[in-house]
Amino acid sequence: MKFFLILLISIFFFSCHLKEKETAAAPAPYPIATEKKKKENRQTGDTIQMNFSNEKGFYTGEGSLDSIRSKVFIKFKNKDLGALEARIVPTTGKGNIRFNQIIFPDKSSDGPFGMDLKIPLKQKGDYILVIGHSLMADNPYWGKFKVQLENKKE
Template identity: 85%
Template sequence: MKIFLMLLISIFFFSCHQKEKENAADAAPYPIVKKKKKEENKQIGDTIHMNFRNKKGSFTGEGSLDSIHSRVYIKFKNEDLGALQARIVPTTGQGNIRFNQIIFPDNSSDGPFGMDLKIPLKQKGDYILVIGHSLMADNPYWGKFKVELENKKE
């Protein structure tokens, strides 16, 4: 009985050891290729974090306004003093959508603006742009849009 049990245990360990060698041999000749994740500035919740610049050095992001997210916050970090040129491009071409407010790093704010924004950036730090529909006009905009931000250095 002891001999049978010892034989059974040794066969079990030997078979487990063989599977490990086979898995290691199978993985060796095939290299693992990781796909590069495309860098995009997309809306998460009600915020678009502008972390990735395009080839021109400006920020471009995609977002949408709906009944749940009636305002979208664009957050970006400014490292250089200069002038900010921003533009909202609705997918439908036109719509009741605008830059409602800009919040500066010192928590002061300015606004409202239109679909285009040109403003000097006199502070370094984190800025927030608030996008929504104009409360002075009818028919709020619901749908997708693109935001383009460009910081022209002085």
Template identity: 65%
Template sequence: MKNYLILLISIICFSCQQKEKNKARVNNSDGITTKKKKEVNKQIGDTIFMNFMDEKGLLIAESLLDSLHPRIYVRFKNKELGILNAKLIPTTGKGNIRFNQIIFPDKTSEGPFGMDLQIDLKQNGNYIIIIGRSLMADNPFYGKFKVQLESKKE
């Protein structure tokens, strides 16, 4: 009877050690296979929050202009004085879409502009760019487009 008891205890101890080794192997392999998730700027409702730069230093987001969202608001924070270069790139190539207005941190504004925008950033803080169709042209634009912002130091 003693022999069976010793045999049973040794089997239990041996099996517990095997489980711990398997857990250690699983944990080591998990660290190797995980990939860092790429962060992107997304449209939420009618607003795009430009928080993430790509590897080239550009703020890029895809957006959608439709009858529910006839204007898109692009919000970004400027930390250094310089020049802002912005582009609208419709997926169809051309379209009745433009930068309607830019609102500066001191709540003053300028506009309208075209599909390209180049303006001096003379203030640090939160900017808002309003994108929509040109009211001076026919055929309102509805569809997907990209917004690209680049801030260069003076």
């Protein structure tokens, strides 16, 4: 009987404590000024997920290649048929960097390409662009770059 009473009292105090935390974390009745963060497509590991477009409709992301990450994967979702125009801009101006491959939603692929890519998008779904250096040339590119994608609808 004592055990049951101690258990009941413990549950009561625990539930009261939870209600105090909930009321303390309630939002303020007045708006709090917060700084708007710019939405950017940044590299995480070896992948840049293109989720945010700018006011002109371009998807722009920043990435880098180094001795550990010799390839970067650009992932984007295509909802409309059209043509993809993509461009790589190295921070140094020029370099041994290119679009090595594009992987279509049906898992077929095409490539290699150069620093500019123009290709029709005939499927809806998830696409992957593979960026790396050309194995046919010397001096692999190590450093930062920007990539820009534009889907021109039909």
